[in-house]
Structure formats: C-alpha cells, structure tokens
Amino acid sequence: MKKIVFVGAGSMAQAIIHGWMKEATVAPEDIYVMNKSDHEKLTSLNEKYGVQLVDDDRENIKTADLIILAMKPKDVVAGMKSVAPYLSSNAVVLSVLAGVPMDTIENGLGKRPIARCMPNTSATIGMSASALACNDLVKNVDKLELIRLLKTIGTVIEVEEEELHVVTALSGSGPAYIYYYVEAFEKAAVASGLTSQVARDLLVQTLAGSAEMLKQSSDTPASLRKQVTSPGGTTEAGIEALQESGFADILARCLKESETRSRELGKRYL
Template structure:
C-alpha cells in the first residue's frame, strides 16, 4: 500500500494516523488528511506528524486506501463530496461508529470496503480493533488492511453485526478504564495519598493486572480469587462493589453503548 487519505481529522483519525506514523507502517508524506473546514486543525496535524494536507480532491484518484473518519451524521455529505474523485480500484476503511458497510456501498459503490472500530490507544500502538470486510475485499487487500490495523495494536476480524459490541467494549473501553482510574485516584486522596503517588500506583496496578491476564492465560475470576484472602482487605473491598451491583452496572454500560452504536447506524 503506497498511500492513505483520511476524510475527517478528529480524535479517532489522529489516533490512527499517529499510530501509523509512530509504528512506521507508512511514510508520513504518503498520508493525506482533509476535513470540512478547519484549516488550523489540519496544519496542527501536519506539523505534529509530518503528514500531507489534501488540498485538492482530485488527488484522491491516486490514493490506494481512503479512511473515512467523520462523525456519523456527516458521512453522507462526506461520501457525496468525495465519491466522484475516488479511483475505482481504491479501497475504503471506515473508523466511524455505527455506519454500516451497506451505507458505505450505497454512497461509494461496489468496491473493497472494511468497517473497523479502533480505539484512541492507537496513538501509542495499543489499540484493540475489530474489523469486518465486504466480499469485494480480496486476500491481498485483506492482508493490507489487517497489517495496517495491526500496526496500531491488536486487531480481530469479526462479523459486521458484532462491531456494535466491539464498539461498546473496546472502542469506548479506554474511557471506562480512565473513569475507574479517576474514581480510584479520588478515593485514594481522601485517605491521605498525594495525587502523584496515587496515580503512579494506579497505573502500575492496571498495567500489572492486564499483564497477568495476558501472560498467565488464567481466567480473570481465578486471578481475582488468588488476590482475595478470606476476611481480608480485598474481600472487604469486593463486597462493597457487589453491594453497589458493580457487575450489573458494567453490563448496563455495555448494553447502552451497543444500543447507541446501532442508533448511530440508523441515523447515518
């Protein structure tokens, strides 16, 4: 793959773009970006990552892969504005929550299309990404797309309908972890720990727990039991979470996020 163009320059576009640059997936000069009207934003991205601003839509004809990264409500106009300039052989990659492959096919024609849901950890090459592809994606393009997304973290190919759950779980997931970190930090400070000390301990605790799951391959429930001594401090803390219906709250969180993903697809 020689070149990529991003249609949209928001936080998700930047995260993917940054990951591509940082991981050396593609040379920055071969990454193009455009948006509706925010020239200041485009200049900022150019200065930070060394990428190129797409100044003329006719240049899209030379691009191998077009990444749509607009807001869901803007996808119809974005497709109408760019479709006449896209090479018939070019593939499409969407990183837009909720927007179906069918919607993209309706707006861009019968061509290779992949719909993905990375998360903002793509910035540091640690995204957890789900992707689904239409039948027009051949083996060679599948390798390119999986290689591109694999360059910004973990990638799993799934059925398209499962992307709503992926969006709820890992697409939005970093925010849930940050929210947990906020709560732990605030609670620690009420017990006298400084913010800096609390934050470093929290970061290491989260990193350590994740590494234990990955390296030991042990079930999370079993790892939890290893930490939980009878009548000990951990058990006391877990009982407080159970009393607040922690698992039920998490289940509702995923359910609401998945439902919203489906709604966005209808709205687009």
C-alpha cells in the first residue's frame, strides 16, 4: 500500500501520522490528507511532517491504495460522499471511526475491501492498543499489510466487528480513563501534603512499572495484587476502601456505558 489518503485530520489521524513519521513507516510523500474545512490544520500537518494535501480536483484520491476514514463520526456520510466518485475499485478502506459499521461504509463507498480499526491516541508514541476487523473482501496480503502498519504504532489484535464496541470502551477510550485516574489520585495526594509534581512523577512511574509487570509476569492481576497486599497492612486498608466504595462496579458501569454508546452510534449510521 504505497499511497495512503486520510479523509479527516483530527486527533486520531494526527496520532497515526506522528507515529508513522517517528518510526519511518511510510514516506511523507506517500501520505495525503484532506479535511472538510480546517485548512489551517492541513497546512500545519504539511509543514510539520511533510505530508501531502489532497488537491481540490481530488486527483490524488484516484490512485490511492488505502483510504483511511478519520473524520468525526457525525461527518462520515458527507465525507464518504466527497470521495466516493474518485475511488479506485482496488482501494482498501480502513475506518478508525467509533461506532460506524462496515455496512454504512459499504453503502457510502460501494462493495469493496473494508477494515475497521480502533486504535487509541497512544499511537503518537508508538504505544497504541489497536483492534482490527476486516470484511471478507480484504485479501490476506492486504490484511497483513494493515497489521504491519498498525504494529508500528503499537500492538494489534484481530477481532470480529461486533467485538469492536467493547474494544472501543476498553482500549479506545481507555487512555482517558487512566488520565482521569491519575488526575484524581494526584489531587488526593496533593490534599495529603505532596506537591503536584512529586505526586505525578510517582504515579506515572508506578503505572509504568505495574504495566510492565503485567506484561512480563505470567501471574494474574489478582495474584500480583495479593503479592503487594500484606494482611493488616497499608495496601489492604486501601483495597478495602476501594471495595467499600464499589470500585469494581464503577469500572463495570464505565465500560458498559461506553459500550452502549458505541452501539447507539452504530445504529445511528445504519
């Protein structure tokens, strides 16, 4: 897939482009970007990364190997309408839009190879957790190329399209939940006497170390937790406070509400 066109230049498109440029995955001259109205953003991307801008006559789109739908979900119908007349029948379409089903994309761009991916903004630093679902028209060679491209911005897991609703809630929105956790814990630590910077430095390293332990250890999260929790100790007191506050139920509700919203969005675009 030599020529790639991004339809939309929002935060996800920018994160992917930044990741690809950082890892030298795709040459900037092979990446084209278009956006509905924010020409200042397009100019910024061109100046920062050297990527190309789609011409007003859409000639660039006609020879694209991969089209990446990266506009806001509410703009998907108008966005597809603006590029549909110019697409080659061989072009593969990859959507990074939350909730928008393949059926909607097929209605807008015709029956063709279509894949959906739910990355997250950690793509910017090559640490995205991405899930990929493909329709039956995506050739294996193209699927492998998509996986290769996505692996340069993090990990990739293949799933069924139906599973993307939960993936969106878990890892697509996940960074925001982690940042919210740090925000709340930092505020509590400051209230207990630490400076904001000291609290954040300790929290960030604690998260990084815990994540690496989860990656390297064959133990379950529950087992790792118990290894830190001495009977009658400080950790146990904190865990008990979390349990009394319904921490597990709160996380379950968080995931379910986000998944439900993803399903609602999907129905909106059918």
